[in-house]
Amino acid sequence: MKRWMTIAEIAEAKLPGLPASPRGVAKRAQAEGWAKRSTQARKRQGRGGGLEFSIELLPEDARTELIRREVDPGAPVNVITLREDDPLTGAERDRRDARLHVLAAFEEFRSANGLSVSDAAIMFPDAWRSELIEAPIDVRSQIPSVSTRTLYEWRTIRRRDGDDALGMDRRGRPAKLETAADGEVVNALLGAIAKQSFLSAQQLGDYLRDRFGEALPEITERTIQRTRARFEAEHRNALMAIRDPDRFRSTIEHSATNATFAAGLNDLWQFDASPADIMLAGKRRHSIYLAIDIWSRRVMVLVTQAPRAEAVAMLLRACILAWGVPRRVKTDNGSDFKARAICRLLAALDIEHELSAPYEPKSKGHVERAIGTFQRDLATCPGFIGHSVADRKVIENRKAFSKRLGMSDADLFDVQMDLPEFQKWCNDWAEKVYAHRPHSGLKGKMTPFMRAASWLGDIRRLAHPQALDILLAPIAGKDGVRRVVKQGIKIDGEYYQTSAAPVGQDVLVRMDPTDLGRAIVFSLDGETYLGDAICPHLAGADPVAVTMQVKAAQKALLKEETDKIRAEMRKIKPRDFSDALQRQGEKRGANLAFIERPAQPFTTPALEAAREAAEGAKAAPAAPYDPVVVQTQLAEVVRMPAPRRPIQQDKMQDQFRRAIDLEEAIAAGDPISEADAAWLKSYQQHPDYRGAKRIFEIHGRRMFG
Incomplete structure (x- = not known):
């Protein structure tokens, strides 16, 4: 068989996939530009001239048939097994032996057909792929196909590095990056692609060369690309956990099924908020709050312009009035859920408030999944803007560029609903769609409506629903705590007069949402209603009349208190305090006795001198009467000081x-x-x-x- 054929020879061979006439083959050659391929077309030698073409240009089926007809596959090659005392692993030995077998079969093929190396390298891949050349199963499983370029590379590697080099890797080179710098290069490469996944092979190579210097062998960009691709596959999960934690948690991280337990209906509710994937009239994207009862999976949705504590309170009110009072409520750590007003409301209703771990959405997975279902159903609504930037681009591309140029978002996304209409749609979705949709998390794939209807236990209901509105009334200022002063309670620069609490007492104040001039006063714990506070000019009342009423009530309250105190004062006699003091002292000492301890004699020089003087005075005998001595004593004149004028201190x-x-x-x-x-x-x-x-x-x- 020969490699080069003319147009006539190709037509005469009548190969599959090619015309049977020289004219047809010539037209095919002209259409595919065979003559322009300098390495696969050449001038015909001998008489007549013209061109002849390499069989590489023929379709695969035509090449296979031509080789099957004319090629001698050569004698089967014996199985090649080299020594095992080499530095290769078992897999590398199998790869080496398989490649050596292919090279031996190539040499036998070239010799049997009298071909040059270049011609044999063109024909051998088709003969090997079509299994015209016999080979053991393990060799063919290792190398199902081979290319001309691969044959050249294997021959070069074997000639330059020896047989064992064929088992190292696809190109015969050892895994340079894995072994360089005692494996530190691998860690550095993983850290680099985890830190910045957009680095190119050239940039990674520069980084590794700058960091490791001479410890890094010569490597090509292609080597870095192959190594990086392999590392991306081998360390897929670890890299995803670093690069995209949310995706890792949703697709890779283990999650338990039905890990959140609810003992019954209204035992546990979960709340969460999310921007709605829809645009409403006014060119604004609103947020939605969603509540779900874990036991029944029924939901309720509230639309708001922005996440805030007031929206949480309103959704909680709607759920309580419709479903009853829950025992526990679980939310994330958002400021709207941790607001003082929400915490105070839950405490007033005796509802336990559980907070999920920060940045752990799976700890409240039920409400997260319900929001995802809601967002997907929004695709049926006018004004849907997509779940991501890519989705939004697809929606925009539905209109030609010339049409959407200069269009508003409302026109681009077919915005038709306003907030009240969207709220009604949300209510209908929760009550008519989601409530009657079978849920895989419920036994027998029940619907939330059927699950709630199957509950036979008790449901806590408010005895006085109107009281809930008072608890939801806005508080004064940030925390609602105000101190009663002489003029009343100061709120937003205005004084609200009240007799509900004495001057100096701190109280909790809520504002009446229906009357700007009325404030409702409670004790600090919010569990005792004390009375009202009125701002006369805001309430449209007579200031004098309000002041007189407050004074009269204050006087009556004070009189009642002082009368009790005075009555107790009259019961106390002048000597009651001193007598009580003595009696209590006697009572405390009645059961106590002092035990004298052994005495240790104590004296000082001064005490000894005083003792001697005292003993001498007692021992001295009385002097006998001596008239001379007495006369001498009487003769002594003692000069007395002159009498002084009586002292008068008044002047x-x-x-x-x-x-x-x-x-x-x-x-x-x-x-x-x-x-x-x-x-x-x-x-x-x-x-x-x-x-x-x-x-x-x-x-x-x-x-x-």
């Missing part, structure tokens, strides 16, 4: 005269008592003394009598 002059007399006595050397000396020293520090002293120095004693 400043008297005090100053006393001070002058004492100073003169001291100057004359006369003795004065210690009391007079102490008084004089104190008085001399007084401003009265200093002022009188200056007058005395100028005018003398006559000014003081």
Whole structure:
């Protein structure tokens, strides 16, 4: 068999998939541009000229038939098994032996047909693929097909690196990235593609070369691409957990079925919010709040312009009035669900509030799934904008660019419904569509309506539904706590007069939604109604009349309280406190006794001297009567101090005269008592003394009598 054939020879062979006439083959060659392929067309040698074409240009069926007719497959090649004391793994040995078998079969094929290497490399792949060449099953399973380029590469690798190199990888090179830098290159590559998945092979190569330097062998971009593709497949789950945690949780992470338990109807409700995939009149995208009863799977939907605590309260009110009072409510950690007003409302209704773990939507999977079902059903509504940017682009592309150019969003998405219409659609969807749709999570695939109707237990209902509206009334300010002052309760710069609580007491205030001038006053815990507070000019009432009423009520309340106190005061006698003190002291000490401990003698030098003086005074005998001694004692004259003028403390002059007399006595050397000396020293520090002293120095004693 030969590789090159003319148009006539091809037509004469009558191959499948080709015309049977030279004219037809020529037209086919001209249409497919055979002559323009320089490596597969050449000038015919010999007489006549013209071109001849390589059989590569023929269709696959034609090549296979031509080879089947004219090719000698050669003698079967024996199974090749090399030594096992090599550095290869079992899989690499099988790959090496299979490739060596193919190369041996190639050489036998070339020799049997007398072909050059290049011609044999063109024909052998078709002969191998069509199984004209016999080969063991394990070899053919390893290599079901082979290309001309692969044959050249295997021959080169074997000649350059030896037989074992054929088992390393597809190109005969060892896995350079896996073994470089003790495996650190693999970790670095995984970290890089996890950090930035949009890096190209060239950028990854630059990063690895810059980081590892000479420790990184020479690698091509194609090697990086193949290694990256393999790592992406092998570490798919780990990379997804890092790159796209939400997708990982929804598609890979294990989730238990029916893990949320509800003991019965209204045992557990779940709430959540989401932007609605629909545009309403006014070019605004609204949000929806959805509540679901876990036991029955029935739902209720509320539409709001933006997520807020007031919407949560309104949805809770609608559910309570329609379904009853739940025992537990579970929400996420959004500010609208954790608002003080919501927490206070749930506490007032004795409803346990459970919060899901942050960033764990699966902990409230029932409401998440219900919202997903609701969003998918929105595709039937006018104004649907799609669930994602890609969906929105598809919807936009429904209209030609020339038509949608300059169109508003309302025209582009066929917006027709406003908020009240959409709310009615949501109510109908919950009551007529979802309520009667079989649910896979319910036994026997019951519908939520049937499940709720099957409940035979008790349902907690409000005895006074109108009281719920009072609890839902907006609070004053941020927390509703206000202090009663003399003028009343100050709210938004206005004073609301009240006698519901005494001045100085903190109260909880709710505003009457139907009357701007009325506030409702409760105790701080919200469990006791105290009364109303009225702002006269906002309520349209007479300020004087309101003030008089408040004063009268305050006076009556105060009189009642003071009368009780005064009655108790009259029961108390003057000596009751002191007698009670003594009686309680006697009672406390009645059962107690002091036990004297052994004494340790104690003395000091001073005590010893005093003891000796006391003993000496007792022991000294009385002196005998001696007239001479008595006469001598009588003769001694004791000079007594002159009598002083009686002290009059009523006037400043008297005090100053006393001070002058004492100073003169001291100057004359006369003795004065210690009391007079102490008084004089104190008085001399007084401003009265200093002022009188200056007058005395100028005018003398006559000014003081």
